[in-house]
Amino acid sequence: MDIKLEKYLNTVDKHLKPLPASERADIVREIKSSMIEMEQEELSSDAILERLGDPKELARAYLGDLVTNSRGFGWNRFLAACAFYSAVGFSGIIVLPVLAIIAPVFILCGAVTPILGLVKFGALLFFDYDISLISFQLGPITLPPAAGFIYAVIIGVLLVLLGIGAWKLLVLYVRTVALVHKGQNKKKN
Template sequence: MISSYGRDYLEKLNKYLEKLPDEERLDAVMEIESHIAEGIANGQPERVILARLGDPRKLARAYRSEHMNGLKGVKSIKELFTIIGFYCTTGLLSVMVIPVLATVAYGFGFCAILIGIAGVLRTLGVPWINMMIAPGMEVPREFSMVFALVVGAIIGGIAYFSWVGLKKYLAFLSERYKQALPGNQSLNG
C-alpha cells in the first residue's frame, strides 16, 4: 500500500527520532505510517500526504519537542539535562534565560534547606554558625529558628517562582516550536 517513497520517508523519520526512547519512537513512526495509509485509503496521493507532513527532520523535531514538553515526565537528571540542552539550542535568549532560571531555582532551593538546618543547629547551640542581620548585628541564638524560617521562606519563594517560571518558559517554547512546524495541522486533525 505504501510505496518505496513513503517507506523512505518513514525510515528517515525513524532515524531522526533515534534519541527518543524506543517505544515512543516506534509509536511515532507507526502513527505517521497509519496516517499515510489512511490518506491513501481515502484516495489521497501519497506524495500529497507526505508534502503536508513536511520534512521528516522537522516532523521528528515536533515529536521530540512533544516528548520534552515541560518537565512533567522528567525521570532522571540526565533526562532533565537533555531537555535543557534541547531548549538552550533554540535561541540566544534561551541560552541565557534557561540556565539562569534553573540555577536560581535549584541553588536557592538548596540554600533554603540549608538555612533551615542552620537555624535548627544554631538553636541547639552549635557555636560556629553565625547569623547576621547586618554587619555587627548578630541574631540572638533564641531567635535563630524564627530568623532562619523567615529568610528560608523568602529564599524558598524565589526558588519556587523561578521553577514555575522555568516550566512556563519551556512550555511556551514547546508550543511556539510546534506551531511553527509545517504539517502540524494535519497531525492534529
Template sequence: MNEKATHYLQQLSKHLNQLETQEKIDILEEVESHIFEAVSNGASIDQVLQALGDPKKLAQSYTSEALLKKDSFNLSSMAQLVKFYFITGFSGMFIIPVVGILSIAFYFSAFVVIAAGIIKTIGLFFGYSLPISVMNFGFWQAPDFMVLPICLIFGLLFYVGSKKMWRWLKDYLFSISVAHRKIKSSNE
C-alpha cells in the first residue's frame, strides 16, 4: 500500500477509537478497499484521498452512522451523536453565511477597486485629480500615477480571495451533504 494511503488510514484509525474493535476494522477495510479499487481504475492516490476528505471528518461520519444503527441506549453514544449534529449545525450557522457574504463582497470589491483605479487614471489624463481613489498607507499616500497598478493588485487579490472562499464553501457544503446522506441512508 502507498505511504500516503497508509498514513491516511492511520489517521482515520486514530479518530475511530470510539467504536468497537470489529466496527473499526470493518471501516478501515472498506476504506482501504475503496482506495485500492480507485487506484486500480487509474485514479491517483492524491485524487482518491482528496475525494475521501479529511480523515477526522470521515471518522465522524462513520461514528455517527454507527451510533444511529445501535438499538441500545447508552449515554455516551447519545452524547457523541448530539455533539456531531451540534458541531455541524452550529458551524453551519456561522460558516455558511460569513464565508458566503465575504466571498460575494470580495468579488464585487475586486471590480469596484479596479474601476476606481481606472476612473482615477482617466481623470489624470484630462488634468483632474478625482478623489474617487486615494491610496493611504499609514502616513504615506501613493502618488496618483501609482493608483492604477495598486488597484489592479488589490483587485486581483480580492478576486482570488473570493474564488478561494467560494471553493472552500462549496467543499464544506459538499462534506455536510455527504455526511447527511450517510446518516439518512442508515436510517432507511
C-alpha cells in the first residue's frame, strides 16, 4: 500500500482515540479494505484520498455514527460523545463568527484602500497638497503618494481576494453542517 494511504490511515486512527482499540482497529481495517478495493479498480492514491476526503472529518463521522447508533451506556461511548460534540460545537463557536466578521471586513477594506491611495495621489497631483492623515508604510519606510497608490491597489486586491475566500469558506462550512444535520435527521426517522 502507498505511503500516502498509510499516513491517511494513521491520521484516522489518531483521531479515533476516544474509542477502544478494538473498535479503532475495526474501523481502520474497514477503511483499508475500501482503499484496496479502489486500488483494484486502478484508482491512483490521490484519487482514493480525494474520494475518502479529509481524514479528520472521516474519523469525526465514524465517531458520530458510533455515538448515535449505540444503545448501551459505557464510559468509552460517553467519552466519544463528549469528544464528538465538543469538536462540532467548538468549531461552530469559533468558525462562524470569525469568518462572518472577516469576510465582509476584508472586502470593505480591500475596496477602501485603493480609493484612499487614489485620494492621496490625486490631492498631491492636482492640488499639490499632501494629506498627512493618509499614509502608506512599508515597514519603517513611508511611501511617496505614487508608490503608495500602487501599494494600495496591490493590498486592496489581496484583501478582496482574502475576503472572498473567507466568504466561500463560510458558505462551505454552513452547507457541510446542513448536510450532516440532514443526514442525522434521516437516521432518526
